[in-house]
Amino acid sequence: MILRKNETGSIPVHELIQRRWSPRDFSPLGVEREKLSALFQAAQSTPSSFNEQPWAYIVAAKENPTDFERILNALAPRNQEWAQHAPVLIVSLAKQNFEVDGRTNHHALYDLGAASAHLTFQATALGLHVHQMGGFSREKIKEEFSVPQGFEPIAVLAVGYFDETKSQPTAIRKRKPLKDFVFESHWGVSSPSVIIEKQKKFNLN
Ligand SMILES: Cc1cc2nc3c(=O)[nH]c(=O)nc-3n(C[C@H](O)[C@H](O)[C@H](O)COP(=O)(O)O)c2cc1C
Structure with missing residues (x-):
């Protein structure tokens, strides 16, 4: 369809749902600190199984080139091509076991996805765009950021303003x-x- x-x-x-899409052309304009904070406050408000909140995020804005490169280098080459122009890269991670008794949390991915959706729609409301990526090396991220056991990197999110001078959001949705x-x-x-x-x-x- x-x-x-x-x-x-x-x-x-x-209209937030209508407006959201995943661009590859990001403006070099940075994301305001307050807006970035709002994205994670939206994620924070997400419902989760047993209120476990089994999500974590690693953020790297371009103003911190070392961290930005560490995430960028973990991306698949085809994603690096365009994601290098985004002003912010974010790794999302899921905590796979419950804090209280170590049981497997079968809803951890579900809850992380919901948190990232909250983040994404908050971004849309603020005029920002998010492009999520599964094409990256989980091992590189784990190594680079000393991710503790039990947390699994799930996606990398490129966040920023769409650069309308490079392309138009006219493509169709399938x-x-x-x-x-x-x-x-x-x-x-x-x-x-x-x-x-x-x-x-x-x-x-
Ligand atoms: C978990 C996830 C992984 C994705 N991985 C990639 C990726 O590695 N590279 C890419 O260019 N787009 C990736 N995408 C973007 C999807 O291709 C995109 O959301 C889909 O085609 C629908 O387009 P829209 O977001 O513009 O509506 C990913 C999206 C999600 C949610």
Whole structure:
């Protein structure tokens, strides 16, 4: 299913969701300290299983070139090509066991993903963009930053302002239609309660 970047489907969703996308062209403009702090306060507010908050982040702004390079060098070459222009790189990490009794936390990745989504939408609200990456060496990050056992680096996030002079956010979104992932009564049966055909005008209020 093809959607334009400013669309989500038959019903308009919140404009923050419509506006979010992952650019590769970042402006060299730095991210204000208060905005950077707001991103992590958004992550902090995320719900998590047993309120474990099994997330951690390692931040490197370009003003600190040594740390920035340490994260950049861990990226896959194809990601380094564009991510080197982002003003901030962030590693997200998941804590795999519960603090209280060491049991495996089967929701750690789920919760980290939710925290990073909170961070991302806060960034969108502040006019910033986030481009997440799975293409990096977890081992390099562990070694470079002496990551303790039990924490797993999961993604690297490039954060900054989109450089509109280099490209336009006109690319299309490719997304699975709702009928392929929202089921009812039986696995694989598209949910009639949820799926609405394309409408010309629809007001959620
Ligand atoms: C966990 C995760 C890993 C990703 N890894 C990469 C990556 O290594 N390189 C890259 O260019 N984009 C990467 N992406 C970006 C996705 O390709 C992108 O989000 C997807 O194509 C949808 O585009 P949109 O974010 O602009 O809507 C990743 C996204 C996520 C959430």
